[in-house]
Amino acid sequence: MPHIAIIGSGPAGYYTAEAAQKKWGEDAHIDVFDRLPVPYGLIRAGVAPDHQSIKAVSRRYEKTALTDTVRFIGNISVGTDVSIGELQEFYDAVILATGAPNDRPLDLPGGDCANVIGSAAMVGWYNGHPEFAELDPDLSGRNAVVIGMGNVALDVARILSKAPTEFEGSDIVAHALTALADSSIETVTILGRRGPHQIMMTPKELGELMHLEQAIPRVDKRDLPPEDDDAILEPGLRKSVNHLRSFAAIPESIHGEKPRAIEFDFFASPKAIVGSDGVATAVEVERTRIEAGRAIGTGETYTIPADLVLSCIGYRTSPIDGVPYDARAGKFANSDGRILPGLYCVGWARRGPSGTIGTNRPDGYDVIDRVVEDIGSASRKQGGAGFDTLAAERSLEVVRFSDWKKIEDAELAAARDGAPREKFVDIERMIAATKD
Known part of the structure; x- marks a missing residue:
């Protein structure tokens, strides 16, 4: 089965991981990267804090993240810690789900x-x-x-x-x-x-x-x-x-x-x-x-x-070295989600900032269909093992989903009366919580 790298752990990223998981079943190999040590992107940092019912969709993403076929790889900045070209050497398909954070x-x-x-x-x-x-x-x-x-x-x-x-x-x-x-x-x-x-x-x-x-x-x-x-x-x-x-x-x-x-x-x-x-x-x-x-x-x-x-x-979507970018539209240059051979985009990185959170679900399923059309189901790359070796060589401090759960537990424990959590607002404290 192909090895898939998804860059971004917000709604577009996890809906795409869900689609890949359903397409290839238990044999799927999916790594979800994020530059922060915490997942969920827009849900955590973009949805208004007084709209908790909307934020509850993260439970769906957690269900996907906790399966054996999906890995969360947090605290990794694609374009700085690892390049798109390097990820393409490891993974059969690299899918950009970076949103539009600017x-x-x-x-x-x-x-x-x-x-x-x-x-x-x-x-x-x-x-x-x-x-x-x-x-x-x-x-x-x-x-x-x-x-x-x-x-x-x-x-x-x-x-x-x-x-x-x-x-x-x-x-x-x-x-x-x-x-x-x-x-x-x-x-x-x-x-x-x-x-x-x-x-x-x-x-x-x-x-x-x-x-x-x-x-x-x-x-x-x-x-x-x-x-x-x-x-x-x-x-x-x-x-x-x-x-x-x-x-x-x-x-x-x-x-x-x-x-x-x-x-x-x-x-x-x-x-x-x-x-x-x-x-x-x-x-x-x-x-x-x-x-x-x-x-x-x-x-x-x-x-x-x-x-x-x-x-x-x-x-606007953040440009990444080596990825064609449509500066006028503020998104990656793509044709129906395809950027270059083996490189795709989804969500706001594909469409621009339009639609609701739920709009990203059909978008994720659509891009996985295109991946299947292009590369089939046979794996040609070493996948996450290749990235793990590179991360060790560069002494990158990778945050796994189990580490995120420690961060989450610490935030829940620190909540003021009447609040669901008190978020850590700096990366150092997040990383420190994973050591407890």
């Missing part, structure tokens, strides 16, 4: 101000990703502006607006919980270039805003299209727009009953970050109109106060 750049004047932060960094900060644990965003101002109209923008706005008690049951990390409890932010403005009919926010996430303890959502009725126009929308988007209509119907008289507000500013295209001494103070915005589905500037501009700016405009 922010699309905010290409605006003033975008380099100190308090302008990308969503990957912000989400990583409150989720305890080691790369962003020391971000320390300045929450001492009154106004935050979130650029983007997708679920990530909504998550960031919601997390900024919640009361400390509303994080009970979440796995938000301690440093973020403390900082948010001391936050002075009163208004979070969500900017979108287009209108309510073009949002990418899903109904469940929008509906949560109606139940926040200390924040109230606001929509200007004038931004809403005629209600009859909603009939042409697909059902999910129609439900989302219904939520926006509910927000707009909240009487002005009760807007002041809660200390915080989440303002939706539609038809608003950011043009520049206004700042002083390298610190943002406002966002300059141009009013837009929609023509053939596109946002067209009207020339009318205004500014919104901004003590913190969060850019939630999409993600």
